[in-house]
Every structure is written in structure tokens, then in C-alpha cells.
Amino acid sequence: MLKRLATTLTTVFVLSFAMSAMAQSTFFWISHGDPADPVWTYFLQGAELWAESTGNTVNTSFHSGDVPSHQEAFRAAITSNAAGIVSSTPDPGTLNEVIQEAHAVGIPVVIINTEDAQSGRDAYVGGDTEEIGRRWAQYLVDNDFVGSGDFVWLPVEVPGATYQVLATNGISSVFDPLGITYEVTEAKLDQAEIITRMSDYLLANRDRIDAIIGLGDLVTGSIARVFDQVGVAPGEIPVVGWGNSADTAQEVLDGYVNAAMWQDPQATSFMGLSVAAMAAAGIPPGFDIIVGTLYEADTAQVYLDIMTDGQ
Numbered sequence: 001m002l003k004r005l006a007t008t009l010t011t012v013f014v015l016s017f018a019m020s021a022m023a024q025s026t027f028f029w030i031s032h033g034d035p036a037d038p039v040w041t042y043f044l045q046g047a048e049l050w051a052e053s054t055g056n057t058v059n060t061s062f063h064s065g066d067v068p069s070h071q072e073a074f075r076a077a078i079t080s081n082a083a084g085i086v087s088s089t090p091d092p093g094t095l096n097e098v099i100q101e102a103h104a105v106g107i108p109v110v111i112i113n114t115e116d117a118q119s120g121r122d123a124y125v126g127g128d129t130e131e132i133g134r135r136w137a138q139y140l141v142d143n144d145f146v147g148s149g150d151f152v153w154l155p156v157e158v159p160g161a162t163y164q165v166l167a168t169n170g171i172s173s174v175f176d177p178l179g180i181t182y183e184v185t186e187a188k189l190d191q192a193e194i195i196t197r198m199s200d201y202l203l204a205n206r207d208r209i210d211a212i213i214g215l216g217d218l219v220t221g222s223i224a225r226v227f228d229q230v231g232v233a234p235g236e237i238p239v240v241g242w243g244n245s246a247d248t249a250q251e252v253l254d255g256y257v258n259a260a261m262w263q264d265p266q267a268t269s270f271m272g273l274s275v276a277a278m279a280a281a282g283i284p285p286g287f288d289i290i291v292g293t294l295y296e297a298d299t300a301q302v303y304l305d306i307m308t309d310g311q
């Protein structure tokens with residue numbers, strides 16, 4: 001309880017400090033995501049709300065997994081003498097050099113969304129993606145959805161991306177000792193293509209799929225459409241995965257998805273920029289902020305309301 005209180009007080013201090021300091025400064029918020037991905041809409045909302053609340057300018061950009069473009073945006077922020085940079089990570093190690101360049105001129109860097117602990121970042125705000133993968137796998141095991149000899153399908157938008165690698169590491173830590181096998185397949189970033197690819201895979205492999213873990217929001221948010229297209233009834237195949245879209249929250253309510261992970265996207269961007277502002281003002285962050293809640297049907301409406309109300 002004391003540890004939780006200390007963490008809460010620290011976070012409150014960071015937010016209060018950021019809202020009263022660094023006025024009229026320019027920060028950069030850089031995403032490896034695709035603007036068509038629903039979750040990044042919510043992350044962007046958090047950045048925009050922070051700018052409105054603090055009076056600072058936040059320059060935002062999306063790069064859809066294009067590493068050179070992402071790095072170019074980083075260097076543009078450095079050239080512009082940004083007060084701070086908040087960025088997601090396209091792939092492990094891809095930002096190490098540009099983070100060093102930012103630090104060389106005194107610009108703090110906060111990583112959000114997916115951790116890259118070896119990048120040299122000043123702080124991390126987001127989920128522990130490896131632990132989230134472990135929780136998904138353990139949920140399937142604890143609820144007797146899968147066991148030794150079973151097969152779990154792991155569709156993802158971008159194979160090899162940081163979030164997929166870390167989540168799969170967590171999944172493997174549970175499944176490998178139990179003899180549960182799994183396969184990661186590519187679904188792409190376009191939802192129409194995702195539905196086609198997932199439907200084709202499900203048709204070809206239906207007899208051996210015992211459960212599904214959706215490793216991305218576009219993937220998990222397409223489960224109902226894919227099941228309906230292929231003729232799989234809600235609940236016939238257990239599904240867990242990301243839950244940062246209204247589509248997925250509705251799927252949980254309707255029984256297509258058993259449990260989904262809410263990533264606190266608005267709060268992640270808001271707190272990430274707050275930590276960057278604190279660091280820019282000369283107070284080094286000696287902590288990370290970890291977010292994420294696994295929700296089921298009994299609480300899915302709470303998150304659906306947040307997403308549909310645009311809060």
C-alpha cells in the first residue's frame with residue numbers, strides 16, 4: 001500500500017510540475033504507429049490534451065513502421081532544439097543513435113508504448129509488453145482454454161516489431177514449458193487485408209487452432225468480422241489480446257474475445273510528455289510508469305465508453 005501511495009504521489013507531482021513549468025516550449029511526439037490504427041488515435045488525444053492543458057506546443061507525427069522516417073523526425077526535433085522528445089519504438093535498437101544525438105545537446109527522451117531499455121532513454125511510460133504477453137498466455141492456461149499439445153495462433157500486423165517480439169517472449173515463457181505450440185503470422189496494417197489474411201489462415205488451420213492471441217489492436221479488433229466470415233461462433237475459439245479499440249471492447253461484450261488489455265493510451269502520452277517536461281526543467285526522472293489493465297466482459301463497458309466518448 002505504501003509503495004502504491006508513493007508511486008501515486010510521484011505521478012501526481014510529475015503532472016502538477018509539468019502543467020506549471022516549461023510554458024511555451026516545443027516538444028515532439030513521434031509514433032512508429034499508423035494513423036489508421038485505432039489505438040494511436042487515443043495516444044494522440046493524450047498528447048493534444050497535454051498541449052492544451054499546459055500551453056506548450058507538441059509537434060506530432062506518425063511513421064507507420066518506417067524506421068528511416070522515424071529517425072528523420074527525431075533529427076528534425078533535435079535541429080529544432082526541442083525541449084523534449086516523446087517517442088514510441090519501431091524496433092529494438094533503432095533509436096539508440098538518435099537518442100544519443102538528442103542527449104548530446106541536452107534534450108531528454110522519454111519512450112512510450114513499447115519499452116527499449118537499452119536505448120539510453122531517460123524514462124519509460126507504458127506497458128510491460130513482455131509481462132503482458134505472459135499474462136495473456138497465463139490467462140488461457142489458468143482458465144483451462146489450452147494445455148499440453150495445444151496450438152495457439154498469434155496474428156500480428158508487423159512481425160518482428162518491438163511489441164511483437166516482447167509479447168512473444170512473455171508468451172513463450174508460459175507455453176514452452178507446458179508443451180504448447182504457437183505461430184506468429186503477418187496480417188498487415190490495412191484492416192481489409194487483415195480480415196482477408198486472417199480469414200484465409202483460419203479456414204486453412206481451423207482444426208488445429210485451440211486459442212488465439214491478437215498481438216495488435218487492428219488484429220484483435222477484427223476477430224468478430226473474421227469469425228462471422230468464416231462461420232466461427234462467438235466463444236468457439238478462446239481469444240485474448242490488445243483491447244485499445246472500441247471494436248475489441250464490443251467484441252468482449254459480445255463474447256468473441258474473452259479478455260483484452262487496455263493500454264491507457266491517453267494517459268501514457270500525457271504522462272510521457274509530463275516526464276519529459278520535468279526532465280527538461282532539470283529534475284531527472286528516476287522512475288518509469290507502468291500502465292495496463294486486462295478487462296473481461298464485466299468491465300468492458302467502462303473502456304468502451306472511454307473510447308466512444310473520445311475522452
